[in-house]
Amino acid sequence: MREVAIIGIGQTPVAEQWEKSIREIAGDALLHALADAGKETVDGIFVGNMLSGILSNQENLGTLIADWVGLRGVEAVKIEAACGSGAAAVRMGTLAVASGMMDCVVAMGVEKMSETPMPETTAALATAADADFEADEGISFVGLNALIMRRYLYEYKWKHTDFGPFSINAHANALNNPNARLHEKITQEQYNRARMIADPINLMDASPTGDGAAALVLVPLDSIAGKHKGRVVTIAGSGAATDSIAVHDRYDPLWLAAAEASAHKAYAQAGVTPQDIDLFELHDAFSIMAALSLEACGFVERGQGPRLGLEGVIFLDGKLPIATQGGLKARGHPVGATGVYQILEVVQQLRGEAGKNQLAKAHIGMAQNIGGSGSNIITHILKGTG
């Protein structure tokens, strides 16, 4: 099995890109990644996307994008794992390069959501849940997360306001990210007073969707000449796991078993422990998911996720920075692209190219992308070579 390296990254802003179709958004990120890698073509394109069929009447998305960017002929496929589609596509690209069957691939994610009226988007996002036993009963995706957060508050005796630091940190970090959806510093008081979405989840607990794409260029590490190695990042660990799709079927709705399993696969492959991780781009689609992810990956004991916010561990100057470019909460959450944005932001940190948000110590970074309400989770661990 060949070791896989990331040699190029590209992204578009997460925004309402009214003037661009899904192919144009995808193409922008892909071409930026190729330019960053100094490549003109690739052997395969792996596109993470959840909603193009429902929202843009467009399947066969891999073909569309290959054709649009001038890579007609190149093998291309779409990968879907709900909001985990982006990291799932990176994992497929990693398998392709590791296998020896491809020498250079693009793994990317794209989503176009702004053109659709919000009720339809809410219905589309509910396809990540169990259609027959959750969505058909009328519960929305934010509603499922609200049930989990309410139970968590009851079980572990936290106040809702204790989750504020997750949101405050994300908004603060996004101020320095030109590609972020939101550029607005918020205070604990603003968090406390935000309008309710699905009790107890308020507007400041929930991430904004948007249009966006991010792309990575993957090659075998041993194909890289010495002079390029400084900016190269390796995919040291990659793991994926599932849980029940329906929250009511879960053995413990307050424990992300798939986060734990996928993180442990990635730790084992990378030969590291949670103590070795310098930053963690986690899936803060809702603040409760940030807490559960930190617990399942072994950064804090069960039921104590909010403590890492309250104690400042998760801030840029803390021991385990998260959401270093704004996270889902403020960079934004174009669902099928999010997992690739997360990995791209880890690459920026490991390369030392994270701008004003650059961490002093960034050698090993982790990204975790969640599909469904904790049902399909993919974890990557990256190492710098600089």
Place this chain on the structure above:
Amino acid sequence: MREVAIIGIGQTPVAEQWEKSIREIAGDALLHALADAGKETVDGIFVGNMLSGILSNQENLGTLIADWVGLRGVEAVKIEAACGSGAAAVRMGTLAVASGMMDCVVAMGVEKMSETPMPETTAALATAADADFEADEGISFVGLNALIMRRYLYEYKWKHTDFGPFSINAHANALNNPNARLHEKITQEQYNRARMIADPINLMDASPTGDGAAALVLVPLDSIAGKHKGRVVTIAGSGAATDSIAVHDRYDPLWLAAAEASAHKAYAQAGVTPQDIDLFELHDAFSIMAALSLEACGFVERGQGPRLGLEGVIFLDGKLPIATQGGLKARGHPVGATGVYQILEVVQQLRGEAGKNQLAKAHIGMAQNIGGSGSNIITHILKGTG
């Protein structure tokens, strides 16, 4: 890179399965394949599917299926390449095993189409075309194929009736396949008189959709003990390529460049030529596609596809049997599952388990799955070990 073997196959009938949801249909095929392989679990599940989001309000399909069959926790993902999704999923499973990252996987396809009113299904299938420049102009998928067939008849001076043998052969072979959608022998006269769908494509040129699933179990060849080898089939070659998504953008609308490119990749990897192929499960969604596929893969010169039907080459007793269990035309075309049915039927022939349709000589078989109107094409070459 490890050589990959198929050690288990499972399928459901292609039918209107009103009493079963998409998870149940998928589960039936998956569990049959595991039983055939003598396996109880796997490391990954790769699900080819095109339309679950649009027709069943269900994305996150990999998770749903893993959970349903009792494999909660196992990594699972959906692969989409329009009607080529099934073979694309097999290719992803092959990469996973070849890479050394997984030791046993299920690669499968599933589609549930019967519950949707036909106009909605027609609109859903059009998502395989270019949404902005084909579908939005009002052309359906069968309409695109009709344009291609009309031009072909004009350019190469064939009569429509010359395509009859493709349909007659498929219907005859399906008579002995209990899993086929149609069990109805047809004559040339019936072909000639069939009602028009989209001129010049008539009902006998077009394949029926349906509900169905097919699954394969893949492992590294070197993991198989000697005693099992007789029923084992290897994936000797696997190739994929794209073309323009829109027919009007193609350099030559009468040449399947992606079929040619993917077949040549598969030939090269398998170390064979077209002359070595004992049977060919091709993508006869429309009879014109059968002709174009035969030409692009090098079985007959350009513009001469129908000759292989008229001369009997494609029949069970011919030199290159196609659609040996009915093909898309009569076995049926549950779109995202079709590519897996094709490979499964090649496996049956190479194992000597094809029943009344067993070929006398079946050592090397090929399957080719087409997504879009020739825009995303995946070719596999299998070899028997018996």
